[in-house]
Amino acid sequence: MTDWQQFKMLFQQQFVAHLSVTQKLILANQLNNRRQGLSESVTDYYHDVMKMCRQYDPHMQDDEQRTKLLNGLRTELLDKILVQPLTGTTNDLLLALQQVEAGLKFTFQRMNDSSATVDETFTPTARRIQPSSQPQLAYNERRPHFHKDYRSSTAYSANGNEQRQSNWQGVCYQCGRFGHYAQQCPNHLN
Numbered sequence: 001m002t003d004w005q006q007f008k009m010l011f012q013q014q015f016v017a018h019l020s021v022t023q024k025l026i027l028a029n030q031l032n033n034r035r036q037g038l039s040e041s042v043t044d045y046y047h048d049v050m051k052m053c054r055q056y057d058p059h060m061q062d063d064e065q066r067t068k069l070l071n072g073l074r075t076e077l078l079d080k081i082l083v084q085p086l087t088g089t090t091n092d093l094l095l096a097l098q099q100v101e102a103g104l105k106f107t108f109q110r111m112n113d114s115s116a117t118v119d120e121t122f123t124p125t126a127r128r129i130q131p132s133s134q135p136q137l138a139y140n141e142r143r144p145h146f147h148k149d150y151r152s153s154t155a156y157s158a159n160g161n162e163q164r165q166s167n168w169q170g171v172c173y174q175c176g177r178f179g180h181y182a183q184q185c186p187n188h189l190n
Helices: 004-015 021-033 042-056 062-071 075-081 090-114
Strands: 155-157 162-164
Touching: 004 021, 021 042, 021 162, 042 062, 075 090, 090 155
Parallel strands: none
Antiparallel strands: 155 162
């Protein structure tokens, strides 16, 4: 053993537990599907992806690690970083990403300071949608309910011209009778 890299490789071969095929597939899937969270900093995202890369393949090359990092970046960071040349180590990429993130935060803060109200579309990161306290209704519960005999207030003649019916009466979808709506249904009011 003459250098650090050789020692590190021998140490890992001897003492680091080898992953089973299943564990390796699960880790590869997690690594490929890892996305930076909306409120997650670049530094936290970087360290998590690098940890997964080391677990998956302790000898993974820098360019492959860089690809894994870029794959899950938020789009506003990715758009800014891809303009720059991507040479150097993953640490160099982290420094560049931190600068871009700081610039976006500064721009967003300046926009907030310069105007009393800022539209949500100008935020550098997408906002998480908070779940509503009210239960969501299914599609068929939201749309209006009409009785099967419901007739449109507009009829069409054979030539396609619209003709208004002057004597159209509403149809109650509860009892099916003409002349009233469900709100005024005599059967419902009893």
